[in-house]
Amino acid sequence: MQSITGSGLPNSHQALLKNQHLLSGRLALLGVASAQLLPELALGGLAMSEQAGVFRAIEHHEGWQACFGYDDTTLAANSYDSVVVFLPKARAELEMRLALARSLAVENARLILVGEKKEGIAGAIKQLKAVAPQAYKVDSARHCQVWCADAFESAHGFRIQDWLGWGRIECSGVSIDVAGLPGIFSQDGLDNGTQMLLETLAEEPVRADRLLDFACGAGVIGAWIRVHQHAQEAPISSVDGVDVQSQAVICARETYRRNNVAGTIFASDGLAVIDGVWPGIVTNPPFHTGVKTDTSMTEQFLRDVRKHLQPGGELRLVANSFLPYQALIKRHIGRVERLREDGRFTVYRAFRGQ
Template sequence: MTARKATNRDEAGGRNALAALERNSSLLTGRTGLLGLLIPELPALPPGDEPLVITEHAGVAAGLERRGGCRVLFGYQAPETDQGSLDTLVIFVPKARDTLNLYLSLARYLLSAQGQVVLVGEKREGIAGAARQLLGLAPDAQKVDSARHCQVWTARLPGASERFDLSQWLQWHEVACAGTQIAVAGLPGIFSDGRLDEGTARLLESLAEIPVGGPVLDFACGAGVIGAWLQARSPGQGPVDGVDVQAQAVFCARQTYDRNNANGTIVASDGLPEDLGLYQAVVTNPPFHSGVRTDTSMTEAFLEQVRRHLQPGGELRLVANRFLPYRGLIEASIGPCKVLSEDRRYTVYQAFREKPARGRDRSRVR
């Protein structure tokens, strides 16, 4: 549900923010950290220790680890040894206001007593609103530069009185569909936090009417709604594995599974890991937005990969906004595709990987 690749807009905005930061490299003093980086690139930093880079994006984390020259933390559960370990922490403005609140709380935990935060971001990504949030916590915050459609702010934050604990940011809500109810975990920045989105509801309704066989994989699993719901509805369903690119989603999915006594392995990955096994069914509500802009690149890449993770005769069940051009892509990758349900906004597709010629099931598309 929540997986999201770094898009062209993310890359352009990320490079603009890095360029604005490099214009003000004199601010990056002592032990430095970067929080919320959306692209696997580092700014030109003054000589010194390798920076700590904290990112919610599994692809960015993997790219930085391959690149080297920094210490990478995927997600926001910083170890105790990092408390007060930084003199400067750069925060790249996130899209969600609640996420910035989380960032600022983590910054207070990571910064030394005399450390400073550097806030940088594009105007179109909400730097003005983010600066107001910063001023609410640190009234002496100052804007030090405005360049490349970005602003750069600095501030000293009040110190943290206790260890930063991501679980304290968890919120729980109930989700019900087709007579089955589960508890779902939420964190700032996660997709559809606090509610069941319409697309996933349409997918669950189709799964209630036409169940899938196991083993099952939920791609872009988000907070683990589909896997936990499937197992709550049919206790004999068996484990449902999940994949998501976002650290908050992986954390929440594991919490959701624990709360609902669901089974399955939740994996952080930018796309389908090559070492995944074979599944009888892959279900997904893939994302298609970068901000307000339509971007189907992640789903297109997924459809190119998913066939090799389906057992012969295995099923793909996908829900998407009806205007998105997925039917042809599904048929090109897997085989004949059927529309199971459709309304004004959403379409649920079903396709089966063909079986070997011997004993071939010609009724695989019902």
């Protein structure tokens, strides 16, 4: 086995490798962040990731059953002797991940929880001990803690529907129901950027019979467009959506179903595996930068979007105002204007040239 010190794996994956002597029998990994972990492990088994790109990378590793998120039909109940739970970023999600772990475990299985200190592993132990009071710490390594629970009590019947919740948002006189899962869709309501985008769509709709919502999240934009069009007695558009995260895809499909929206929700890391061209694309893309602004992600996104936008088609996009979008949109898409700005967010409208 190659050295784990310089492997480039996430710290939590390195910590598991250091302690893989704890693993035995049939193995399930929940929350894999890098497929490069798999060939380093002596055992094969099930590897679940919520990130579409990681999931597709796992599919290429022999000896492993790749699963995409919590509703994958290949998740085999009560089948695994060792279940590893990587700490999710959203603490609210850990309870759901532990419930899935219990449903996958055989009786008297071993549960292992691994997480970084900066991600809150210390605070997560209370959640772990609520389902496994016998859990104990076995190691501190790679800025992580590794916890183990022997004779872990299994459970039956994990259903993602049991974890779904519903919120209601309103914008420009139109209300929709929005599905939520732990870590997906803020119950505090509509974020300011999306609200500004929707307000411009109410005032100046994108004239297209087919739309794509990039980074669709819980399906807010597509559902709102459909309900707004119905309220205005306007022609109804189908709105497809794409997102990288399993929970977002699940929520978007549920939101569409509840609000009677026509459209397909795709799982993809960006637009890498998406085919098709649309006459209109709308998006609140998830770009977050630190002190140093890096435009490379923006440029790649706009190059990819251009390939999927019909000549003459419209891109409607909201972004933080400090990001240098306008010149980049003009370079990659075509003529661009600012429809709305408030100092914090800006909504751009651009039309693809020939």
